[in-house]
Amino acid sequence: MDAYDWQVIPNNLQFLMQGLFTTFQLALVAICGGLLLGILVGMARLSSVRVIYYPATAFVNVMRSLPLILVIFWFYFLVPLMAGRPMGDFFSACVAFVVFEAAYFAEIVRAGIQSISTGQEQAAYSTGFNYRDTMRYIIIPQALRKMVPSLLTQAVVVFQDTSLAYVIGLKEFLRSASIVDAREMRSVELYAFVGVVYFLICFTMSKLTKRLEVKRGHA
Amino acid sequence: MIEIKNVSKWYGDFKVLDNISETIERGQVVVICGPSGSGKSTVLKCLNGLEKFQQGDIIVDSVSLKDPATDLIKLRQKMGMVFQRFELYPHLKVIDNITIAPIKVKKMPVKDAVKRAMELLERVGIPEQADKHPGNLSGGQQQRVAIARALAMDPEIMLFDEPTSALDPEMIKEVLDVMIALAKSGMTMAVVTHEMGFAREVADEIIFMDQGRIIERGTDQTFFENPKSERAKDFLNKILF
Numbered sequence: 001m002d003a004y005d006w007q008v009i010p011n012n013l014q015f016l017m018q019g020l021f022t023t024f025q026l027a028l029v030a031i032c033g034g035l036l037l038g039i040l041v042g043m044a045r046l047s048s049v050r051v052i053y054y055p056a057t058a059f060v061n062v063m064r065s066l067p068l069i070l071v072i073f074w075f076y077f078l079v080p081l082m083a084g085r086p087m088g089d090f091f092s093a094c095v096a097f098v099v100f101e102a103a104y105f106a107e108i109v110r111a112g113i114q115s116i117s118t119g120q121e122q123a124a125y126s127t128g129f130n131y132r133d134t135m136r137y138i139i140i141p142q143a144l145r146k147m148v149p150s151l152l153t154q155a156v157v158v159f160q161d162t163s164l165a166y167v168i169g170l171k172e173f174l175r176s177a178s179i180v181d182a183r184e185m186r187s188v189e190l191y192a193f194v195g196v197v198y199f200l201i202c203f204t205m206s207k208l209t210k211r212l213e214v215k216r217g218h219a
Numbered sequence: 220m221i222e223i224k225n226v227s228k229w230y231g232d233f234k235v236l237d238n239i240s241e242t243i244e245r246g247q248v249v250v251i252c253g254p255s256g257s258g259k260s261t262v263l264k265c266l267n268g269l270e271k272f273q274q275g276d277i278i279v280d281s282v283s284l285k286d287p288a289t290d291l292i293k294l295r296q297k298m299g300m301v302f303q304r305f306e307l308y309p310h311l312k313v314i315d316n317i318t319i320a321p322i323k324v325k326k327m328p329v330k331d332a333v334k335r336a337m338e339l340l341e342r343v344g345i346p347e348q349a350d351k352h353p354g355n356l357s358g359g360q361q362q363r364v365a366i367a368r369a370l371a372m373d374p375e376i377m378l379f380d381e382p383t384s385a386l387d388p389e390m391i392k393e394v395l396d397v398m399i400a401l402a403k404s405g406m407t408m409a410v411v412t413h414e415m416g417f418a419r420e421v422a423d424e425i426i427f428m429d430q431g432r433i434i435e436r437g438t439d440q441t442f443f444e445n446p447k448s449e450r451a452k453d454f455l456n457k458i459l460f
Contacts, residue, residue, distance in 0.1 A: 117306075119302060119304055119306040120306055120308065122264075122269050122300075122302070122306065123300070123302060123306035123307075123308070123365075124308075124320075125267075125269060125295060126267060126269065126295055126298070126299070126300035126369070126378075127295070127296075127299070127300075127319075127320035127324065127368065127369065127371075127372055128292060128293075128295050128296035128320055128324040128325075128372055129292075129320065129323070129324060130292050133323055133324070137319060137323060138308055141310050142308070142309065142310050145310065
């Protein structure tokens with residue numbers, strides 16, 4: 001192999017950026033979907049009703065004890081079976097990530113809700129709110145604010161995790177680089193580039209999260 | 220209007236309420252006092268179903284709290300509650316703290332709810348604080364907002380759970396003044412407090428509790444001047460100096 005030839009990156013930039021775009025799409029779906037499902041599961045984890053508490057707890061414990069890559073495989077084979085027709089790698093990756101990340105988001109949400117005093121709940125009940133509206137208008141908005149730093153940290157982790165969708169052939173950022181590599185044989189340059197891009201995005205997000213935390217700490 | 224019939228409650232093996240009975244008539248002001256841990260606050264929280272009890276019954280306007288068919292959500296709309304630690308919603312402005320329940324629970328139009336909230340803020344003496352967040356108010360102001368919030372649902376009875384015990388001394392009076400005015404306007408009230416000046420001025424009945432039991436009850440005259448039980452004498456000596 002010749003010396004390093006960085007020209008491979010601009011030459012394939014459009015293809016690589018398409019991959020990065022897919023990564024962003026998958027991360028966005030995983031974060032939004034995972035958070036929504038996570039809020040529900042997190043609330044269920046705090047329920048005093050057994051038929052709600054136990055399944056939610058089992059779900060969280062199972063998901064958090066499995067490697068993500070296995071869950072991605074599962075859903076890759078499971079989703080088409082359940083749907084009765086091929087669903088495409090992007091869709092099954094989305095389902096896998098939403099379900100998997102929901103377990104992690106759920107724990108953040110549970111801790112966030114528990115950090116709001118029961119007095120707030122009692123105050124809401126005392127003015128005639130039912131459980132749903134107490135959660136919706138009083139508890140969740142406060143809890144979410146407290147959770148923002150943890151949620152952002154988890155979002156960065158999700159962003160990195162999306163590279164695992166590589167295993168089912170999804171053309172996300174890492175997979176795009178490996179496809180280019182198979183053609184151009186420039187592993188060092190390509191994977192260095194991928195690493196730098198991941199680092200820049202995640203490091204920036206982490207720094208922003210830190211700053212937010214500091215700002216809130218003083219507020 | 221409220222009838223507490225032989226109510227007992229346990230936390231595990233510990234009996235927090237021991238055979239409590241009491242009747243609160245419309246327009247009456249009942250003050251509950253006693254040493255900490257005597258079950259005063261628990262009585263209040265049982266009244267609006269925030270806490271459950273295992274024995275006896277509480278009847279509010281001929282509705283039984285023990286009856287599983289009773290709609291607690293509905294029942295609580297008749298009862299306002301003011302807490303020791305205010306429990307204002309920190310993420311909402313003062314005005315929104317007051318209007319949120321009328322708007323979301325009673326489906327009151329926003330305009331009407333805001334108008335009513337401003338009247339209530341006027342009544343508790345702090346209309347100029349409407350657009351602030353609770354965290355920027357003093358303790359006394361926060362507690363007055365909390366009273367306005369409870370009144371916004373037009374309750375038939377107000378429950379006060381040690382409304383002044385988390386306040387700095389110089390702020391106690393501003394809250395008590397609001398409560399006295401409320402009592403004199405004919406509101407039915409159940410007040411857990413050690414403010415004996417308040418009790419003397421407006422209480423129709425004073426209940427003294429200790430270790431989950433009602434030890435003594437009386438009007439302000441009989442209670443303050445001639446307490447029957449040693450326990451009440453001792454308690455009064457300590458808080459009245």
